[in-house]
Structure formats: structure tokens, C-alpha cells
Amino acid sequence: MKKVNTCFYLLLFVPALFIACKQKQNTTNITTVNSPDNTIDVKFALTTSGEALYLVQHKNKAVIDTSFMSFDFKDLPSLKDNFEIIKTTTASADETWKMPWGEQLEVRDHYNELVVYLQETTETKRQVNIHFKVYDDGVGFRYEFPEQPNLIEVIITDENTAFNLVGDHKVWWIPGDWDSYEHLYTETKFSKIDAVSKQNHPNLSSSYIVENAVNTPVTMKTNEGLYLSFHEADLTNYSGMTLKVDPENLSMVSELVGSERLGGKAKLAVPFNTPWRTIQIEEKAGDLIESKMILNLNEPNAIGDVSYFTPMKYVGIWWGMHIGESTWDLEGNKAANNASDAKLSVSRHGATTDNAKKYIDFASQNGIKGLLVEGWNTGWDKWLNGNREGIFDFITPYSDYDFKEVMRYAKEKGVEVIMHHETSAAPVTYEKQMEEAYGFMKENGINSVKTGYVGKIIPKGEYHHGQYMVNHYHKVLEEAAKNKVAVNAHEPIKATGKRRTYPNAIAREGLRGQEFNAWASDGGNPPNHLATVAFTRMLSGPIDFTPGVFNVKFDEFKKNNQVNTTLAHQLGLYVVIYSPIQMACDIVEHYMDNGKVHPAFQFITDVGVDWQKTKVLEGEIGDYVTIARQERETGNWFVGGITNEDSRTSTITFDFLEEGQTYKAIVYKDGENAHWNDNPQEYTIEEVEVTKGSTVDIKLAPGGGFGISVMK
Ligand code: NOJ
Ligand code: CA
Numbered sequence: 001m002k003k004v005n006t007c008f009y010l011l012l013f014v015p016a017l018f019i020a021c022k023q024k025q026n027t028t029n030i031t032t033v034n035s036p037d038n039t040i041d042v043k044f045a046l047t048t049s050g051e052a053l054y055l056v057q058h059k060n061k062a063v064i065d066t067s068f069m070s071f072d073f074k075d076l077p078s079l080k081d082n083f084e085i086i087k088t089t090t091a092s093a094d095e096t097w098k099m100p101w102g103e104q105l106e107v108r109d110h111y112n113e114l115v116v117y118l119q120e121t122t123e124t125k126r127q128v129n130i131h132f133k134v135y136d137d138g139v140g141f142r143y144e145f146p147e148q149p150n151l152i153e154v155i156i157t158d159e160n161t162a163f164n165l166v167g168d169h170k171v172w173w174i175p176g177d178w179d180s181y182e183h184l185y186t187e188t189k190f191s192k193i194d195a196v197s198k199q200n201h202p203n204l205s206s207s208y209i210v211e212n213a214v215n216t217p218v219t220m221k222t223n224e225g226l227y228l229s230f231h232e233a234d235l236t237n238y239s240g241m242t243l244k245v246d247p248e249n250l251s252m253v254s255e256l257v258g259s260e261r262l263g264g265k266a267k268l269a270v271p272f273n274t275p276w277r278t279i280q281i282e283e284k285a286g287d288l289i290e291s292k293m294i295l296n297l298n299e300p301n302a303i304g305d306v307s308y309f310t311p312m313k314y315v316g317i318w319w320g321m322h323i324g325e326s327t328w329d330l331e332g333n334k335a336a337n338n339a340s341d342a343k344l345s346v347s348r349h350g351a352t353t354d355n356a357k358k359y360i361d362f363a364s365q366n367g368i369k370g371l372l373v374e375g376w377n378t379g380w381d382k383w384l385n386g387n388r389e390g391i392f393d394f395i396t397p398y399s400d401y402d403f404k405e406v407m408r409y410a411k412e413k414g415v416e417v418i419m420h421h422e423t424s425a426a427p428v429t430y431e432k433q434m435e436e437a438y439g440f441m442k443e444n445g446i447n448s449v450k451t452g453y454v455g456k457i458i459p460k461g462e463y464h465h466g467q468y469m470v471n472h473y474h475k476v477l478e479e480a481a482k483n484k485v486a487v488n489a490h491e492p493i494k495a496t497g498k499r500r501t502y503p504n505a506i507a508r509e510g511l512r513g514q515e516f517n518a519w520a521s522d523g524g525n526p527p528n529h530l531a532t533v534a535f536t537r538m539l540s541g542p543i544d545f546t547p548g549v550f551n552v553k554f555d556e557f558k559k560n561n562q563v564n565t566t567l568a569h570q571l572g573l574y575v576v577i578y579s580p581i582q583m584a585c586d587i588v589e590h591y592m593d594n595g596k597v598h599p600a601f602q603f604i605t606d607v608g609v610d611w612q613k614t615k616v617l618e619g620e621i622g623d624y625v626t627i628a629r630q631e632r633e634t635g636n637w638f639v640g641g642i643t644n645e646d647s648r649t650s651t652i653t654f655d656f657l658e659e660g661q662t663y664k665a666i667v668y669k670d671g672e673n674a675h676w677n678d679n680p681q682e683y684t685i686e687e688v689e690v691t692k693g694s695t696v697d698i699k700l701a702p703g704g705g706f707g708i709s710v711m712k
Contacts, residue, residue, distance in 0.1 A: 027053070029085050033114035035134045036092070040281055042132050042139055044116050050083040052118060052130065056139055058226060058281050067162035067251075069130070069143075074155035074264045079126055086117040086127075097300065100503045101311045101580045103614040105632060109296040111135045115144075124150045133276075133297065137287060140233055140276040140297045147271045155264040156239075161254040161277055163230060163243065165190060168250060169220040172536050172621055176213025176242030178257045178463035179206040179456070181494060181510045183215075184525065185532040187622055190220070191247045203520045206425070206456045206491075208463060213242040213255050216494070217539045219288065219621060227285050227621075229539055233276040233297035235496040236474060239266045240465035241275070259468055260461030267467070275496060280539065286616030288535055289627070295541075298500040306503045308447045309486035311580035311610035314370030314418060315363050317350040319549070320587045321374060322518035323557040326350030328375030329384055330398045351376040353402040357409055362588045364413035366597060367605040370581070371410060372418040372450060376401050388424035388455050394437035407444050418488075418581075419449040425491065426458045427472040434476070438483035447484060448506065448581075450544075451476065453491035465493055477502045488544050488581060495541030507542040507579045514546045514585055517563040518554075527564050527676050527703035528622050528644030534576055535621040546583040547573035550598055551590035552680040565642070565703045566680045567600060568670045572705030574607045575640025576627050582609055600683055603668045606709045607638050615656055617641075624700070626650055636712060637663070641698065642705035645676065650698045652708070657692040661712060665690045669698050669706040676703020 027045040034041045040063075043055045056064035070080035091113040096106050111133045119127045129144040143159075145151065168191045174183040175195035182204055186193075195214060201207045217231040230252070232241050239256040246252070254277065256265035276297045282288050320326040326348045351373050359371050379392040397403040410417050419441050423430040441449065453464060462468045473493045480487050481504045490509040499505045511533055517524035530545070537543065547570050553562040563570070574582055584591070584604050591598050608631030617639070619625035626641035637657065641650050657663060664687060671682030680703070688696060690710065698706050 031088050031114060031116060033090065033112050033132055033134050035136045036094070036110050036112060037136045039136060040134055040139060042114070042134055042141075044114065044130065044132065046083055046085065049081050050121060051081045052083055054132075054141070056279060056281075062166050063226070063228065063281055064279065065164040065166050067164045068160065069162070070160045071156060072158040072160070074157050076154065077124075079120075079128060082121045083118040084121050086119050088117065089115045100301070100306050101309070101610050103578050103611050103629070105612050107292045107295060111296070126151050135293045135296070137282055137291045138278060138280040138293045140278045140293065142276040143274045145268070145270045145272050151270045153267070153269050155262060156256065156266045156268065157264045159241070159254045159256055159265070159274065162251060163253070163279070164249075164251040167222055169222050169228070171214075171218060171220045172532055173214040173218050175209045176211070176215050176244070176255065178208040178210060178242075178465050180204050180464065180491070181215055181537070182512045182516070184512060184529065185536055185622070187532075190245070190250055193245045193247055195245070203516065203522065205454050206464065211244060211255070212247070213244040215242055217536050218243060219536045219539070221285075221621065225283070227280075227282045227288055229280040229288055229536070231278045231280075231294060231496070231540060233278050233294045233497045234299065235275045235470055235493065235498070237268065237272070237467065237471060238275055239467040240470065240493060241277070257463050257466040259463070259466045261459065261468075265467070285535055285621055286619045286625070288539055289616045289619075290614065291539070294497040294539070295500045298497040300500065301503055302501045303481040303504060306486065308484040309504065309506060310369070312369035312416065313582050313584060313604065313607075313609055314372055315359050315368050315584050315588065316372035316374070316418075317355060317359060318372055318374050318546075318583075319518065319585045320350050322515050323554050323561070325557050325587055329380035330400065331381060347400075349375065349398065349400055351398065352400045353405055356401070356406045359588060360406075360410050360413050360415045362591070363415045366601060368584060370416045370418050372420060372583070373406070374420045374422075376403065376420065383422065383424060389426050389458055390429050391424065392422060394421050394433055395440045403444075411445070416448075417446055419446045420452075421449055422452040422454065425453040425455040425464070427469065428459065431472065431475065434479045438480060438485050441485060442483055448486040448488065449480070450488045450490065453489070464491060469493060477505055480504055490544070497541065499541055507544040507581050509544050510540075511537045511543060511545070513544070514549065514563070517549070518558070518561055520561070524561060524564055526645070530573060530576065531619075531625055531642055531644050532622040534619065534625045538578065542579040543577050544579055544581060544583070545573065545577050546585040547577065548584040548586055548604060549590075550586050550600070550681070563680070565676050566670050566674045566683070566701050566705065568668055568674065568683050568701070568707070569642050569676070569703060569705030571600060571603050571668050571707035572640040572642040574604065574707060575629055575638045576625055576642055578614075580609055582607075599685060600668055603666070603707045603709060606711070607707065608632070608634070608636065613656075617652065618650070624648055624650070626652070628656055630656070634712075637710040639708040639710065640705070641700065643700040643703070645702050647702045647704065648700050650700060650706070652696045652698065654690045654692060654694045654696070654710070657690065657710070659692050661691065663690050663710045663712055665696065666709045667696065667698065667706060668708070670701035670704040674701035674704055676701070
């Protein structure tokens with residue numbers, strides 16, 4: 001028999017007394033639902049005054065202590081107490097579905113479900129149903145507001161879903177900013193979280209940190225070595241959730257992003273569902289990455305075939321602008337981000353016909369399928385002068401960019417052009433322009449777009465992560481799908497697994513990307529950045545991080561900025577960071593070495609972007625991570641590893657390979673004396689034969705990494 005937690009043992013005999021380890025509650029009606037393998041269970045109960053609460057256990061030990069759930073509304077009484085349970089239902093599922101593109105082909109959706117139907121005992125008799133799905137690796141729950149006579153429309157002023165922790169866990173967090181996720185992760189004890197004093201972000205064009213809250217996914221490690229991550233799934237027609245922190249009581253409560261125009265958080269017509277609140281619970285850090293719970297909590301594909309999008313690597317007229325080599329605008333008189341020579345006498349416009357052809361040639365010669373061109377359309381001269389509304393039309397190229405000719409040349413060379421729409425955070429205008437803009441793409445055979453939302457949202461009073469923008473980003477996906485367009489959004493709403501329903505949502509930014517290394521005044525992303533991102537931001541979905549800087553210090557352009565990793569670390573990122581589109585972001589000149597392509601570029605040429613399987617081989621949050629992924633179609637494997645500022649040796653055991661097959665493993669790793677700051681570009685390439693079970697030791701430099709192609 002399994003050990004019964006003392007608190008609950010009492011419950012069995014004294015049902016009126018619900019005791020969790022921190023708080024005593026008089027309760028009635030306790031309902032339990034277990035994960036299929038029984039490691040996790042969720043208990044739901046009402047207090048004697050009819051308040052709803054839940055508790056989560058892992059191996060019979062509380063992970064989430066007694067936590068209450070309620071809603072406050074504008075001009076309506078709160079939905080908080082006087083509940084009775086009308087009925088409960090349970091169900092189970094064990095299904096497998098296929099991802100059109102992804103970290104793996106097949107996804108198992110295996111859970112036990114409990115639905116608790118609550119109704120007020122008071123005259124209003126308002127109803128809310130709480131759906132719990134318990135997986136072997138976590139819990140999701142959402143509120144369903146069913147159709148009912150006394151609740152027609154609501155403005156939610158607060159959703160109060162509490163998450164009471166059972167210890168002062170170690171936490172990797174970013175502030176609960178309503179406008180941006182582009183913050184560095186801070187590692188502290190929960191009781192030391194202070195998001196408010198992190199207010200000053202000179203590098204951000206919009207940022208609004210209201211109180212001591214964190215954004216999700218927020219990942220934690222308990223003293224017992226359990227890994228937890230809190231997030232949400234299927235964020236649709238609702239506001240993004242931050243988690244307000246109570247450092248003293250070790251508790252968090254949902255704090256939705258607000259709207260000053262609405263005077264609340266979210267406006268909804270009943271019936272509606274909230275997003276799922278998710279808690280991942282794992283014994284190994286790497287299992288957080290392998291979990292597919294968040295995706296599973298989303299609805300199946302709603303847009304059908306998305307074969308118009310093929311996962312790809314791409315180069316771009318992009319990094320040049322960020323490091324100040326070229327400009328978005330035609331006159332070239334506004335070098336990017338305060339490059340030393342802000343006024344140039346000669347145009348350094350990046351998006352010229354000739355430059356585009358140069359990138360197309362490089363791509364076609366090096367197995368790169370895509371080309372992103374930023375600054376191709378008129379309006380950038382105004383944008384860089386601070387104007388944002390209505391300055392772009394997404395159909396008018398600059399005079400030195402022969403759009404048709406570039407498209408013709410790209411087609412001839414077998415390269416796909418990726419469209420760029422910088423909406424400048426003016427969604428009303430963009431919604432008016434979408435039809436024409438996507439029509440233009442269709443006419444020209446372009447199937448994917450990178451969108452951007454730089455700056456404060458116009459109209460004022462709305463924020464990037466509020467319901468208004470959630471609905472905008474959703475509308476973009478729908479309109480794009482109608483036009484067979486795949487979307488890579490920058491300054492996006494966070495990923496919540498909606499790529500399952502809308503697989504044209506291919507990737508997004510939503511973190512401090514590579515660009516910060518080009519211009520941030522705080523020294524850029526530290527060496528441990530991506531080893532943290534892999535266990536935090538990446539749990540939500542694909543990241544357009546844009547790896548692949550080979551000229552790590554780019555001193556000829558910027559003396560005070562650099563990438564804080566080795567070159568080999570940049571290679572490791574192609575496997576560590578998941579995205580169905582991966583940029584080789586450096587300018588082509590930096591990929592050339594005495595007229596020849598840099599030898600290490602071969603890894604980028606070879607590495608897959610669409611996977612059959614993913615295995616996290618090892619990892620600790622913020623320290624290091626090693627991932628192996630098997631490419632669809634070819635069956636080849638690629639392994640990537642990165643470390644923080646500490647050097648380490650990684651032993652790869654190739655037990656994931658096919659029995660009886662010999663593979664050629666090409667190892668791209670740090671040179672003997674490599675170091676992220678002192679000697680970032682030293683690398684070596686070695687070739688070894690491996691079979692199932694072989695082991696290879698690899699030394700990673702401080703801030704280093706490696707990439708291995710394991711080909712049949
Ligand atoms: C910010 C995006 O993250 C970056 O990739 C892009 O180049 C600029 N906005 C301009 O749209
Ligand atoms: Ca950005």
C-alpha cells in the first residue's frame with residue numbers, strides 16, 4: 001500500500017476537516033484525481049463557506065499546498081464562495097497524434113480528467129466548472145463558464161488562482177512585464193524575488209512592470225530536487241497571466257495583464273473557457289523540455305494542411321543592421337542602434353537588389369533554404385525617427401530594391417524569400433492592411449512572414465500581453481492561414497501551445513534574442529543565457545533566437561558589444577534551441593574565410609530543422625544542457641550542447657542510435673584554448689565512427705559548446 005499523507009489520512013475519517021501542511025481549512029467534499037501512473041494527484045474541495053480550493057501532490061507529498069480560486073468582476077459580485085458541487089465527472093484519454101513539424105513526430109496525450117461543476121447556493125446561482133487534467137508529468141486546469149441565466153457578460157477585474165508553494169524554491173524568473181519578455185532571467189530563492197526594482201530597462205522600447213510579479217513559464221527547483229514550471233496553455237480571447245509573488249508566504253496568484261481602456265483585465269461573453277493553468281512537475285530538469293503537456297492541452301489542428309510551410313534554415317539582411325554594418329532605411333543616415341557613425345555620407349541601405357542576390361547566392365551554395373530581407377519596404381526613415389503609425393504599407397519597395405527581380409532570382413536559385421512586416425505595434429492599422437499585404441505575398445509566392453511589434457501598443461492603454469493583443473495575434477494567425485501564410489512573430493504574445501491548433505504559428509521571439517548582443521548597453525546576453533532559456537522560455541514553444549554568429553566580437557563595427565559565447569556554442573544552439581526555422585544570422589562576409597566558406601559552417605548546412613525524436617541527454621538549469629534530435633526523413637541524429645561561463649566535459653553516450661548501424665560523427669567543438677571572452681572563435685572539427693552505445697567525451701570551454709552531426 002502506498003504511504004498516505006497524514007493530513008489526508010485524517011480527511012478520510014474527518015471529512016469536515018481538510019488539513020494541508022500549511023493551512024487548516026474546514027472542508028466538505030474532497031475529490032481526487034490521479035495521473036495515469038499515480039505519481040501525481042490533485043485534490044479539490046470546498047471550505048464550509050463554499051470556497052473552492054485545490055492541492056497537488058507528487059508521490060504523496062504536497063507540491064502545491066491548499067490554494068484558492070476565485071474571480072472578481074466589474075460591477076458584479078465576486079465569484080468566490082457559497083459554492084456547492086452539483087456533480088463531478090471523470091474521464092481518461094490515451095491518444096497519439098502527429099505534429100506536421102516539430103520536436104518529434106508523434107505525441108502521446110495521456111491523462112485522467114476530473115470536472116467539478118460548481119454552483120452558488122445563493123439566489124444568483126452562478127455556475128463555473130473546473131476542468132482538471134492530470135498527466136504523468138504535470139497538471140492543467142481551466143475554468144469553464146457555461147451558458148447560464150444570471151451571467152451573460154463579464155469584465156474580469158481579477159482572476160485569483162493561487163499557487164501556494166511548499167518551500168522556498170530556487171527560481172529562474174523574468175519580471176511580470178505587461179509589454180515585453182525581453183529580460184534576462186534572474187536566479188534567486190522565491191523569497192528573494194523582486195521584479196519591481198528591475199524597472200529600468202534602457203534597451204526596451206516598451207516595458208511596463210506593475211508590481212512584484214513574474215512572467216511565465218517560470219521554472220523552479222525544490223530543495224528535494226524536484227523541478228516545477230508554471231505556465232498556461234491555449235491562451236485565446238483572454239489576457240496573458242503573470243504570477244504575483246508573495247515572497248513572505250511563498251505563494252503566487254494569477255495576475256492578468258490589464259487594459260486601461262477596458263478598466264479591467266478581460267471582457268467575455270458567457271459561455272467561455274479560460275486558458276489552462278499549467279504546472280509541470282519533473283524529477284529531471286531535462287524532462288521539462290521533453291514534456292508535451294502544454295501542447296496536448298490545446299485543441300487539434302483547426303486549419304488543415306500546412307505543407308505550404310517547410311521547416312528551413314535561413315540567412316538574412318538583418319544582423320548587419322543590428323551591428324551597424326548597414327541600415328534599414330534608404331538614405332542610410334540612421335545606422336542602427338547608435339552605431340558610432342550615426343550620420344553616413346554614403347547609403348548603406350541593406351536591402352538592395354545586389355545585396356539580396358549576394359545572400360541568395362550564399363544560401364543556394366550552402367544548403368540554406370530561406371532568405372529574410374528587412375528594410376525592403378518604404379517607411380523605415382520615418383520609423384527610425386520615432387514615427388510609428390501608418391508609415392509602412394508592406395507592398396511598396398524602396399527604389400534600390402527591385403522586388404520582382406529579387407523574387408525571380410531567388411526562384412531561379414531555389415531560395416524562398418521570407419516577408420518582413422514591422423507593424424510598429426499599430427495593430428489597428430495592420431489589421432486593415434493584412435488582406436492586401438498577404439495578397440501581395442501570395443501573388444509573389446511568399447509563404448512566411450516575420451512580424452514585429454516594436455514600441456508601445458497603439459492605442460494607448462493596451463499592452464502587448466493583454467486580451468486586446470491576444471486577440472490581434474490570433475486574428476493574424478487566422479488571416480494568415482486563409483492565405484497559406486506561416487507566421488514568425490517578434491514582440492509576440494507568449495507561446496501557449498497554440499501551434500497545435502494553428503500550425504502556421506511557426507516560431508516567435510518573446511525573449512532576449514541574439515539582437516541584444518549587437519547593441520544592448522548592459523553587455524548583452526551572458527554566457528548562461530541560453531542554458532536558462534532552454535528550461536524556461538523554451539518550454540512554451542519554438543524560439544526564433546537567430547543563432548550562428550561566427551564573428552563573435554565584430555569589432556570592426558562595434559567595440560563595446562559582442563556575443564558572450566564561443567563559436568562552437570553558437571553551433572550547439574541549432575540543436576539545443578528548438579524552432580522549425582533557424583537563422584544563420586551573421587552577415588555572409590563573416591561566414592567566409594579567405595574566399596572560402598568557413599569550415600564550421602558545414603554543421604549549419606547539415607543540421608536538421610524538423611525532428612522525428614528529441615532526447616535531452618543531460619542538463620541543469622542555467623548551467624548546461626545537451627540535446628540529441630533525430631531528423632525526419634534522413635534518420636540522421638544531431639547533438640548540441642552548451643555550457644555557461646564554466647568549462648565542463650560532456651560524455652555523450654550514443655545509446656539512441658540504431659542497432660547494427662555505423663554512423664560518421666563529425667564533432668564541431670571548442671578549441672583547446674577557447675574562451676567566450678578571451679578566445680571565442682577557436683574551434684576544432686573531428687571525425688569519429690560511432691555505433692549504438694559508443695561514448696565520446698567533449699570538453700566545452702567557458703561559455704562554450706559543441707555540435708555533432710551523426711550521419712549514416
Ligand atoms: C525587433 C525584432 O526583434 C528584430 O528582429 C527586427 O530586426 C526589428 N524589430 C525591426 O523590425
Ligand atoms: Ca525584439
